[in-house]
Amino acid sequence: MTQRLTLRRPDDWHLHLRDGAMLQGVLPESARHFARAIIMPNLVPPVVTGAQAAAYRDRIRAALPEGMTFTPLMTxxxxxxxxxxxxxxxxxEGIVTAxxxxxxxxxxxxxxxVRDIAKVMPVLERMAEIGLPLCVHGEVTTHEVDIFDREAVFIDTVLDPLRRRLPELRVVMEHITxxxxxxxxxxxxxxxxxxxTTHHLIINRNHILAGGIKPHYYCLPVAKREKHRLALRAAATSGDPRFxxxxxxxxxxxxxxxxxxGCAGCFTATNTMQLLAHVFEEEGALDRLEAFAALNGPRFYGLPPNEERITLTKGxxxxxxxxxxxEAGPVTVFDPGFPVHWHVEA
Ligand SMILES: NC(=O)N[C@@H](CC(=O)O)C(=O)O
Ligand SMILES: [Zn+2]
Ligand SMILES: [Zn+2]
Incomplete structure (x- = not known):
């Protein structure tokens, strides 16, 4: 029996597209399945002003192959x-979404x-007033804090105090691990x-380190112990609109x-939807994949969900x-290390 699953076209609420030849090479991998994405601004030099964001948005639009549709939401x-x-x-002016x-x-x-949150309070206060969300890479950078503890320490020492001080600020905890x-x-x-992320639902820290170091599994925040991966799976498949x-x-x-x-980062644009179908099926939650990939994000950002549909089939x-x-060089696609039987229909 072939299993088929039709859902609203998904969006990616955290994506790195880079610039130039890399942008040209990787953009079709996202645009094939995703209608929109929140585009990360960590270029060299970074996208700091509205004018720079508008120019970067135009370079992304120009790099999109004929016949593909994709809306970059700039940060x-x-x-x-x-x-x-x-x-x-x-x-x-509608240039930035976060x-x-x-x-x-x-x-x-x-x-x-940012070194000192106090220095950016005037910006954050203005954002709270106008309802512009703050996306947060939630790790402390103190060398004394173990890399596996940096997210939990950030929540206690930076994020929670900030949210208490500015409760109206809309905040996205990015790539929780x-x-x-x-x-x-x-x-x-x-x-x-x-x-x-896709990969944090699939790998724990053993996948990176046991039996030889796997650089393509190294990303930040680094994957943690198995109990954390299981907590992420439960959250993603719960249907809870915050995830x-x-x-x-x-x-x-x-x-x-x-x-x-080696640089931190996993490249999952190509196979995320296939991998998510696999993960959600394992969790008995295929009926919640649409919420996670296509409904909860637009709801948080106050945008309408996409009207197009995609169909996943198992075979x-x-x-x-x-x-x-x-043209910048080869980029390895994330390999989950097990066979996946889900396809996205063209
Ligand atoms: N996630 C990563 O491991 N890397 C990201 C940066 C980031 O999201 O922190 C990158 O820009 O390469
Ligand atoms: Zn990132
Ligand atoms: Zn990050």
């Missing part, structure tokens, strides 16, 4: 020099990020949302992943390319 990279008036103007907070030094290209992250999101009101898909698909060329100091073992060959 601004919050710095200690960000001007509240520029943010408000970019929001009023602002991104990177603690300085937390992840790829985050040197211009821990049961503490799940619990904090669940306890929040409707100003709080959380994205969950939605943000793939965090983050392409780096193989030469920089398979390296003595022979799925095939996708092992690598995407961009």
């Amino acid at each position: 601004l990279y919050l710095t200690e020099g960000t001007d509240p008036a520029d943010v408000a103007a970019a929001h009023a 602002v991104k907070l990177y603690p300085a030094g937390a992840t790829t290209n985050s040197h211009s990020g 821990t049961e503490e992250g799940v619990a904090y999101a669940r306890a929040g009101n409707d100003t709080l949302g959380a994205t969950i 939605f898909l943000g793939t965090d698909s983050a392409p780096h060329v193989d030469a920089l992943k398979e390296h003595a100091c 022979a073992a799925a095939q996708w390319p092992a690598k995407i060959f961009t």
Whole structure:
């Protein structure tokens, strides 16, 4: 019996597209299945002003192949020099959908990020007033804090105090990886949302480290213990509207992943929907995949869900390319390490 599942076309609420040749190479991988995506601003140099976001949006539109439809929802990279008036103007003009907070030094290209939250309070206060969401990379960067504890410590020492000080601010906890992250999101009101990636539903830290180091499984926040993966699976498949898909698909060329100091990021744009169907089927929750991938995100962002539909079918073992060959170099597609039988109909 072939199983078929039709859902609203999904969106990706956390995506890295990069720029130039890499953008050109990876954009079709997202646009094939996803209607819209929140585009991360951590370019070199970062997307800091409304004018830079509009120019980057235009480069993404120009890179889209003929016949594909895809709407980039732009973000601004919050710095200690960000001007509240520029943010408000970019929001009023419909250029930006969110602002991104990177603690300085937390992840790829985050040197211009925020060291002291007090310095960005005027921007955050303005965002709370106008209802512009803040997307947060939730890890402390203190060297004394173990890398596996950085998300939980961030929630207690930065996120919770910020939300108490500014309860009206809409916040998305990006790419949560821990049961503490799940619990904090669940306890929040409707100003709080959380994205969950594809790969954190599939791998735990053993997949990265046991039996040889697997650079293509290394991302930030780093995958945690199995109990955390199980908590993420329960949250994603629960139907709870606070949890939605943000793939965090983050392409780096193989030469920089398979390296003595390898870059963080898993590339899942190509096979996320097939992998999610597999995961949701394993959890007996195929009927909740649409909520996670196509309904909860638009609801949080106050946007209508997509009217188009996609159909997933289960059959022979799925095939996708092992690598995407961009003009910037090859990018390895996330390999779950088990056969997947779900396909997205063309
Ligand atoms: N997730 C990652 O491992 N990497 C992202 C940055 C990020 O989302 O933190 C990247 O830009 O490469
Ligand atoms: Zn991040
Ligand atoms: Zn990211």
